[in-house]
Amino acid sequence: MSLPVLSRLRFLAAGLGLASVLAACGSGAETTTATDASPAAASPAAGPWTFTDDRGKKIETPKRPARVVAQVGAAAALWDFGVRPVAVFGPHRLKDGTKDPQVGDVDITKVESIGNVWDEFNVEKYISLQPDLLVSGMYAKDALWYVPQKSAATIEQVAPTLGVNLIGMSVPKLIERYGQVAAALGANLDAPEVTAAKARFDAAAAALPTPEAKGLKILVMAGGPEAMWVVNPDDHPDVRYFKELGLDVVVPEKVDDGGYWQTLSWENADTYEADVILVDARTQSMRVEEMRKKPTFAGLPAVKAGQVYQWHAEERYSYQGYANVLEQLRTDLAKAKKL
Known part of the structure; x- marks a missing residue:
């Protein structure tokens, strides 16, 4: 196994992407x-x-x-x-x-x-x-x-x-x-805190997308030292839901064999046009400030416009968790404009 693959495996092992390895190396059943x-x-x-x-x-x-x-x-x-x-x-x-x-x-x-x-x-x-x-x-x-x-x-x-x-x-x-x-x-x-959280979640979902947000092309990604990974929405429940709500999310043309992502070298960071970039906020992912040291990433229109926001890739699946996510997403998209 080459060093780049090992490096990718280390990154993926810390987060969602390892599932593609598990799926590829496991039983093969659906x-x-x-x-x-x-x-x-x-x-x-x-x-x-x-x-x-x-x-x-x-x-x-x-x-x-x-x-x-x-x-x-x-x-x-x-x-x-x-x-x-x-x-x-x-x-x-x-x-x-x-x-x-x-x-x-x-x-x-x-x-x-x-x-x-x-x-x-x-x-x-x-x-x-x-x-x-x-x-x-x-x-x-x-x-x-x-x-x-x-x-x-x-x-x-x-x-x-x-x-x-x-x-x-x-x-x-x-x-x-x-x-x-x-x-x-x-x-x-039916506990009050649960029903209140559900009402908040429903309201946050109903507020997306705003008319302005409907016109934005959104790229969801994660980064590592040697490559970046573009999310395949169908394999990520939250990003799939963003699409269901009406947001225009980039769908990669060629997904990796194990699913979940398309792996791109940093030289090909401009493969997909986007007005907004959502970046994996987990501690194991490369920070945006580090990504900006990659010239091809720094040169992306969304990066130059400051339209890079957090993506909480492993948020808890509760009404409280995703009320927070949807409310923050609406706030972030309200600051963005079509490029």
Whole structure:
């Protein structure tokens, strides 16, 4: 494997793009969708509990799981619905000790950490927590996000696992699915904070696009030292939703074999015309100020016009999370103009 491919793999391993590697190197089977699985209603805490996840796997436990461990994306969504995991894994603490935005409103001082970066999962600590259930999203069939393949068999033996499919779905459906999981775990979906967040989300969605924003061509991307990646909207639930709302998002002409992106060298940064560029805001992605050191990126009309804004690539799938995203997107697009 050449050095450029290794470098790309390191970048992708820290974020959504690794799913393309997983999909390419995995079983090769098609992903299921949330609509393929039977929604589960909440079960009484004292009685038998069942739930069918998006792998088609029927989970059965003597009582409703109370000690839930979750990947940070799932943990953040469940937290907003009222479920309080006992532990999280995946990016939740930055180098300075503050919260990683990916963990949302989860109080990281009140949950245990069993891993903070890719391929880090403390199995011994996980066992010691005596979990009832592990919850994670899936960017490839049967591959629980941030659960290391080398430890997957052991982790599966400790407690049941529940996977939520994140591919081929739009944001509202994913939020609804996490709501179903939360309800099955005892959350009250009619709680005032949940209904208020939904009303805010609905209002934010209805406000997009403005007439001005409809005329803007939007490029969504991430960057690394040796290449940039243009988002394929169909493979990213949030960007797919932006399109559904009526925004004009660039669709790459040639998507990588594993999906998700089209990889471009920095020399070809001008492949697609755009009035606005949304850049991956995760900590593992190259910062915009670093990208501006690439002459071809710095020369793009949107960059010269200052119309480069953040894209929160792994925002939690809750009404709170995406109300924030849609409101900020509307604010950013209101500052932009057709170039």
